[in-house]
Structure formats: C-alpha cells, structure tokens
Amino acid sequence: MRAYYYDNIPGDQRLPHDYIPSRPVSDETLSSINVKYWHIPVDGYEAKIDAIAKERGYKNRDTINVSKEGMGDIYEEKIKTFFEEHMHEDEEIRYVLSGSGFFDVREMPTDAWIRLAVEPGDLIVLPAGIYHRFTLDEKNAIQAMRLFQDEPKWIPHNRGDVTDVNPHRVEYLKTIGVGA
Numbered sequence: 001m002r003a004y005y006y007d008n009i010p011g012d013q014r015l016p017h018d019y020i021p022s023r024p025v026s027d028e029t030l031s032s033i034n035v036k037y038w039h040i041p042v043d044g045y046e047a048k049i050d051a052i053a054k055e056r057g058y059k060n061r062d063t064i065n066v067s068k069e070g071m072g073d074i075y076e077e078k079i080k081t082f083f084e085e086h087m088h089e090d091e092e093i094r095y096v097l098s099g100s101g102f103f104d105v106r107e108m109p110t111d112a113w114i115r116l117a118v119e120p121g122d123l124i125v126l127p128a129g130i131y132h133r134f135t136l137d138e139k140n141a142i143q144a145m146r147l148f149q150d151e152p153k154w155i156p157h158n159r160g161d162v163t164d165v166n167p168h169r170v171e172y173l174k175t176i177g178v179g180a
C-alpha cells in the first residue's frame, strides 16, 4: 500500500491525484489518525487473516466485487456515492483480494486528504468515526473481503453538522487527541 497526500486538483476521482513530486505519508502519520495496515500476500492468506480476525474479534466476513464490467450502467453513479465523504459507527475493514482502488482518509487536525492506494494483499482498518471515501482507480475493478464483528454498522453518515457531533465521531477525535 502506498500512502500520499491527495492533490485536490479537480478531475476524475479515479486518477492517482498524486502531487508532483509526490508527498508521501509516513506510518507514524497513519498511526496518529489510528489507521491500521498489514500486507498479507494473497497466496495462502487464509491462516494469517484468520489469526488477525481472531485477535481483533472479527467473527464474520463476506466478499464484494465492484467492477465496471460487472455493474454496467449504474457503475459510474455508484462510484460517485462511494466517494462522498462519510464516517461509520464501526470500523471499516477491507482485505483486497484482486484489483485495486483508493481509500481517502482525513488527516487531523489538518483536515488534509491522505490517499491510500490499495492492492492485492493489503488489509486496512479504518477506525469508527474517521471521515473517509473510496474510489476505484482507472482499472475499474476490485474484489475485497469485508470483515466485521457482529452486525455490521455500515450506514454511511455523510459529513455535516449532525455527523460532526455524532458520539462515535467525538470519541474518535478524543482517541487521537484532537479537539475536546
């Protein structure tokens, strides 16, 4: 996985949006906003994913496929909804099995976008309460495993005044030592 600051230049969300020269983001910065990451090669991944799932209490999982080829006409519209800035009241855990894409997460307190370019073997955990968005890249295909504890609370809460005071958002900011 490569992590770098998003350039904020208007245009197709699927482009890399990497500054020239690139502005890489360190592991320390990612851990300061409580984003976790592992690389587990897809070849023989099961035992390692099982071990992390056990340790972190992820009892359930499923697999999703998103592709232009598979979705047809609704694809373009669908990826625009993934790209709306939002948070969840639970962790968002994804293990990439094939294809690739970008998770953008907000650095705090700068509010800058950090782009996480994920590829097969990348396992990422976005904490509850972090503002983020997702897009496929120009290859237009990704297959990923979603892991979760019990009932997944994947309702997206779009950024706004109401979400800013959501207890999970407030708790997240407290955890990373920002605000309150």
Ligand SMILES: [Fe+2]
Pocket (backbone or CB within 6 Å): 086, 087, 088, 092, 132, 156
């Ligand atoms: Fe999300």
